[in-house]
Amino acid sequence: MTGDVVALRRCGEDAVLVELADGRARRRWEAAVRAAALPGLAEVVPGAVTVLVRADRPAALSALVDAVRRLRPTDAPEPPAADVLTVPVRYDGPDLADVARVLRGDVADVVRRHTGQEWEVEFCGFAPGFGYLVPVDGARARVWTSDPVPRRPTPRTRVPAGAVALAGPWSAVYPGASAGGWQLVGTTDLAVWDPDRDPPALLVPGRRVRFEAVR
Incomplete structure (x- = not known):
């Protein structure tokens, strides 16, 4: 070892x-x-x-x-380059303004930072298809690590499927409706988890992701 x-x-x-x-x-x-x-x-x-x-x-x-x-x-060998999955996001989350205050910016700044870099699925947990994403670019990652976005003091009893969220250095897309304590910044219609699809999960460890703002 x-x-x-x-x-x-x-x-x-x-x-x-x-x-x-x-x-x-x-x-x-x-x-x-x-x-x-x-x-x-x-x-x-x-x-x-x-x-x-x-x-x-x-x-x-x-x-x-x-x-x-x-x-x-x-x-250990270097892992092969991963395909980039584009996740279209409506930045309409109820916690967007709170996240902007934590990052000492405005809502447009949060959207710009979130969409302005690639993310990578570090690991999966919490629920089937729930990937924990970290920024790929080390310099830009400091945006999230120097001012980590806190979890909500009181978790919500229900977060809808497709909610795009931030907590600490991580970003995530809720694969299904569940309770959750992350800060919700947007919504996507992309089904990141579908048990009838092969494979059922789009967000698997090593997968690169880019968030794209849509209306």
């Missing part, structure tokens, strides 16, 4: 969670695990700063953990 690893934690009888120092280390480790053809590997699940490695059966976990310990992720 490398110094990027904070801890290895057993998760149930067939998985181990690799806790990492930051998102960059997580990307290296995820790529290394996927590329290594580890014995007994069944599934790799990335998080913000974690990689869950699941064995295909409990008896295979010990050997899998040993193989993970021997990995040197600095040798």
